[in-house]
Amino acid sequence: MQSHTRTRFFTCILLALCCLCGASGLRAQAVDSMDEVADDPGQLFQRAQAAQARNQLDRALALYDEALKLRPEYPEAEYQKGVALTGLNRLPEAERALRRAAELRTEWALPQTALGLLFTQQKRDKEAEPFLRRALELDPEDQTTLIAYAQLWLRAGDKAAALALYKRATSDESGEADTWAARGTLERLVGDDKAALISLRHALLLDPKNIIAREERAELSATANDYARAAEDLQFLIAEQKQSPRVTLWQQRLTELRALATRQAAGLPDNGPTTTAAVPAATVDAANNADPAVARPALRALLQTDPKNAVAHARLCAIDRANDPANALAHCRTALELDPRNADYATGYAAALVQARRFADAVPVLRQVLALAPDTYAAHANLATALDELKQYDAALVEYQWVNRAKPELAVVYFFIGRDLDLIGEFAPALAAYEIFLARADAQENKVEIERVNLRLPSLRNQIAHGEKRRKPRN
Numbered sequence: 001m002q003s004h005t006r007t008r009f010f011t012c013i014l015l016a017l018c019c020l021c022g023a024s025g026l027r028a029q030a031v032d033s034m035d036e037v038a039d040d041p042g043q044l045f046q047r048a049q050a051a052q053a054r055n056q057l058d059r060a061l062a063l064y065d066e067a068l069k070l071r072p073e074y075p076e077a078e079y080q081k082g083v084a085l086t087g088l089n090r091l092p093e094a095e096r097a098l099r100r101a102a103e104l105r106t107e108w109a110l111p112q113t114a115l116g117l118l119f120t121q122q123k124r125d126k127e128a129e130p131f132l133r134r135a136l137e138l139d140p141e142d143q144t145t146l147i148a149y150a151q152l153w154l155r156a157g158d159k160a161a162a163l164a165l166y167k168r169a170t171s172d173e174s175g176e177a178d179t180w181a182a183r184g185t186l187e188r189l190v191g192d193d194k195a196a197l198i199s200l201r202h203a204l205l206l207d208p209k210n211i212i213a214r215e216e217r218a219e220l221s222a223t224a225n226d227y228a229r230a231a232e233d234l235q236f237l238i239a240e241q242k243q244s245p246r247v248t249l250w251q252q253r254l255t256e257l258r259a260l261a262t263r264q265a266a267g268l269p270d271n272g273p274t275t276t277a278a279v280p281a282a283t284v285d286a287a288n289n290a291d292p293a294v295a296r297p298a299l300r301a302l303l304q305t306d307p308k309n310a311v312a313h314a315r316l317c318a319i320d321r322a323n324d325p326a327n328a329l330a331h332c333r334t335a336l337e338l339d340p341r342n343a344d345y346a347t348g349y350a351a352a353l354v355q356a357r358r359f360a361d362a363v364p365v366l367r368q369v370l371a372l373a374p375d376t377y378a379a380h381a382n383l384a385t386a387l388d389e390l391k392q393y394d395a396a397l398v399e400y401q402w403v404n405r406a407k408p409e410l411a412v413v414y415f416f417i418g419r420d421l422d423l424i425g426e427f428a429p430a431l432a433a434y435e436i437f438l439a440r441a442d443a444q445e446n447k448v449e450i451e452r453v454n455l456r457l458p459s460l461r462n463q464i465a466h467g468e469k470r471r472k473p474r475n
Contacts, residue, residue: 041071048080057084075104079111086118094118102131109138113145125152143169147179159186170199177207185216193220205377206406209240218253227260228311292319310338310345317348325356343373351382359386377406384416393420411440415449422456427464431457 048063064081068074082097095118101111112135119128132149135142150165166183169175175183184199197220203213214233221230234254238247286298296319302312317332332349339345346369353362366383369376384399397420404413418433434453441450 039070041067041074041077044070045074045077045080048077052080052084055087057087060084061088073104075101075108075111078104079108079114082111082114086114091118091122107138109135109142109145112138113142113148116145117148120148120152125155128152141168143175143179147182150182154186159190162186163190170202175202177203177210177213179203180206181210181213181216185212188216188220193223196220202375205373205375208236211237211241211244211246215250218257222257222260227257231257295319308338310335310342313338314345314348317352321352321355325352328352329356343369343376343379347376347378347382350386351378354382354386357389359389362386363390377403380406388416388420393423396420397424411437411442412446412449414440415446415453418453422460427460431460431464434460 044063044067048060048067051057051063052060061081061084064077064084067077068081071077078097078101082094082101085091085094085097095115098111098115098118102108102115105111112131116128116132116135119125119131128148129152132145132152135145136149139145146165146169150162150169153161153165163183163186166179166186169179170183180199180203184196184203187193187196187199196216200213200217200220203210204217207213214237218230218233221227221233231254234250234257237244238250238254241247244250286294295315299312299316302309303316306312313331313335317328317335320328320331329349329352332345332352335345336342336349346365350362350365350369353359353365362382363386366379366386369379370383373379380399380402384396384403387393387396387399397417400413400417400420403410404417407413414433414437418430418437421427421430421433434457437446438450438453443450
């Protein structure tokens with residue numbers, strides 16, 4: 001595995017551990033502000049949780065210690081204490097607390113995973129292995145443990161064992177983009193290029209900016225002599241990851257691929273009179289430019305030479321969608337007509353329909369995309385928007401919930417879920433979704449939605465308090 005993959009993995013360890021305690025954070029925050037007698041270990045634990053959720057780790061540790069004085073055999077407090085100590089980089093103390101939690105509750109997977117991660121972070125792989133193995137025995141589907149154990153096998157040089165674990169981690173919709181990218185990398189390394197392309201496509205549907213997936217797909221395309229497609233991936237990385245230390249390497253590789261693409265008639269199919277001389281390399285370079293003002297005229301020039309170039313039509317569809325929806329729609333439709341089995345083109349066409357507010361037309365196209373490629377993130381997101389605009393709130397909720405599972409870090413999705421639940425009269429779940437949104441929302445980016453929720457909450461709580469029933473869905 002590439003070194004930057006490992007680095008990224010280890011920087012995520014603390015975040016993974018801290019997220020494990022987040023479920024009760026919102027509930028506990030209200031308790032922490034109360035002046036209660038500190039002789040109840042349960043209350044102390046809740047107050048510690050609230051402090052930990054606010055990243056007040058020293059305060060949290062003091063409260064966990066108070067709880068443990070009152071109840072020495074308190075595995076949850078020992079575990080969360082270990083998490084807090086890890087966050088403060090007090091690793092020997094964290095190890096003692098986590099070992100104690102594991103001893104107190106031998107059938108609990110979380111401290112086993114936390115110890116495995118702690119040892120892995122310190123390159124103590126032999127000590128990590130039995131804890132990660134035991135954690136998987138207790139919770140066979142835990143993503144954090146599967147990935148950590150796969151990394152362990154990878155460092156030991158066993159690609160097959162690591163790949164098997166990554167396959168388990170991506171066996172359902174819960175796999176994240178980095179996990180799919182790592183699986184694709186391993187599949188390429190063991191020589192299964194077809195499987196690797198499928199995995200990398202999954203990764204890029206979840207995160208189009210994923211560096212590993214873009215790099216790996218570029219190399220797979222180059223191996224298959226599809227130099228133009230390989231160049232597209234590298235061009236995307238150069239435009240989107242300007243601060244990456246790998247930019248120079250990408251630029252060098254891109255120069256090589258462009259030269260190869262030019263010798264292949266600028267990536268265009270052999271079309272009789274259409275030759276490399278008819279399409280200058282400079283035009284191809286301009287068509288690949290990340291700046292729409294540069295790419296647009298070059299793409300139009302390419303279409304003058306080859307009007308059936310689906311790639312050029314699809315690119316114009318994407319870059320014109322925001323400013324010229326009608327023109328984008330025409331190019332999207334043409335790209336799809338030229339390559340009807342291309343799910344990306346179908347998704348682009350549907351997205352252009354949504355942009356043009358032709359929601360009823362977009363829905364069947366998006367349904368067809370998802371029938372062929374059920375993990376297409378953009379299709380789910382656009383379908384949620386279209387159904388919402390059509391006031392089909394129950395159906396829209398299904399799509400928003402899929403998007404939420406795919407990208408739980410997107411705060412605004414909780415707003416849409418809460419709003420649609422509210423509209424169909426599911427008041428208690430709506431309140432829960434709104435509260436998660438408010439806890440995660442950005443004050444500037446989500447200003448309008450925050451104001452709307454804050455205006456709605458008093459009457460919503462009143463409706464819940466008076467036991468109002470679910471009304472008929474407004475579909």
